[in-house]
Amino acid sequence: MSDSNTTDFTNPCTFILLGIPGLEMAHVWISIPFCTIYPIAILGNFTVLFIVKREPSLHEPMYYFLCMLAITDLVLSTSTLPxxxxxxxxxxxxxxxxxxxxxxxxxxxxxxxxxGILVAMALDRYVAICHPLRHSTTLTSPLVMKIGLAMVLRGSMLVLPIPFLARQWPYCRTNIIPHSYCEHMAVVKLACADIRISSNYSISVGFIVTGLDVFFITLSYIQILRAIFILPTKDAQLKTFGTCVSHLCVILSTYIPSVFSALMHHFGHNVAVHFHVLMANAYLLMPPMLHPIIYGVRTKQIRDRLLQLFTHKGI
Structure with a gap:
């Protein structure tokens, strides 16, 4: 492998991940926050799944969607951090x-x-606040499962061309990836071919998915805020809005790092490579750690059930 970066090859047996380019000497220190993030993400998301499964009162659409979010976060963490x-x-x-x-x-x-699951959770909040009497009859368990299946199919089918296109390119320059995981553009940029179709498709999917999802979430919350503002008392308004705070925090923790990383990728050409990579890691790894913490702290039912578990163990 000593001359793997100069030898011509079209189908490399392996790629070489550099980790954080330019900060190789600090990898051991950089690993400390990463090592902290992973167990918190795993423990937090498994705790959410366990509590929802064990507590019958949490067998509602909101918590089903939360379980779906926990599963996706577990896969994201486990596919990259180890x-x-x-x-x-x-x-x-x-x-x-x-x-x-x-x-x-x-x-x-x-x-x-x-x-997509964040959109489904926004739909749940919209129905619960704007049409509370129809919530249980509208968002039934079969419909929730169909929505979950639709999100899985959407993700699977939209992304499917990306690896197929990446696999077909000839990689005859180098097999060294200046990244800590196989980020799509970091890989295809190594190809000695016109990769515009890969680049354009990836950007289009990201733009369409994020754009449509943010649009539907925003539309839901416009209707939610309208319903909240016509409530008769300030206490009722605050209490109703409080049911949305966890979801709003999760939305911000997901989209803000993603948008910031995308803007840096397209406009921050003078920014050091290691900063690009660190930001890409942050938008991928921080949300799976933050999501269960946000819901654990903000959602009374989950918080109470968790305290009960610790109390019983203490006894």
Whole structure:
């Protein structure tokens, strides 16, 4: 592998992930926050799944969608962080070509699913606040499952061309990826071919998915705010709006890092490569850690059930 970056090849057996380019000497220190993020994300999301499963009062659309979000966050964390930590701790930089393409697909696919589930959660809040008497009859369990299946199919099908296109390109320049995971554009930029179709398709999917999802979420909250403002008392308004705070915090924690990273990618050409990579890691890894914390702190039913578990264990 010593001359793998100069030898011509069209189908590399492996790629080499650099981790955080330019900060290789600090990888051990950089691994500390990453090592903290992963167990928090795993423990937090599994706790949400466990509590919702065990507590019959939480068998409602809002918590079903929360479980879907927890599953997607678990997949996102597990598909990226273990390999990152192996790079930081053991300098294990090689990744099989097929494994790299698979990781690329899972990341893109579950990011799209994540966004779709946030739209479904906004729909739940809209029906619960604007049409409370019809909430239980509108968002039935079969409909919730159909919405979840639609989100899975949307993510799977929209992202499917990305790995197929990436696999067909000839990689005859280098197999060194200046990144800590197989980010789509970081990989296809290594191809010695016109990759505009890959680039344009990826940008189009990201723009359409994010644009439409944010549009529908915004539309839902416009209707929600209208319903809240016509409530008779300030206390009723605050109490009703309080049911949306967790969802709004999750939306902000998901979209703000993503948008900031995308803007840096397109306009921050003078920004150091390691800062680009760190921002890409942040928008991918922070939300899976923050989502269960936000819902655990802000949602009384989950918080109370969690306290009960600890109280019983203490006894």
């Amino acid at each position: 390999k990152m930590l192996s790079i930081f701790w053991f300098n294990s930089r090689e990744i099989d070509f097929s494994a790299c393409i698979t990781q690329m697909y899972f990341i893109a696919c579950f990011l799209v699913m994540d966004s």
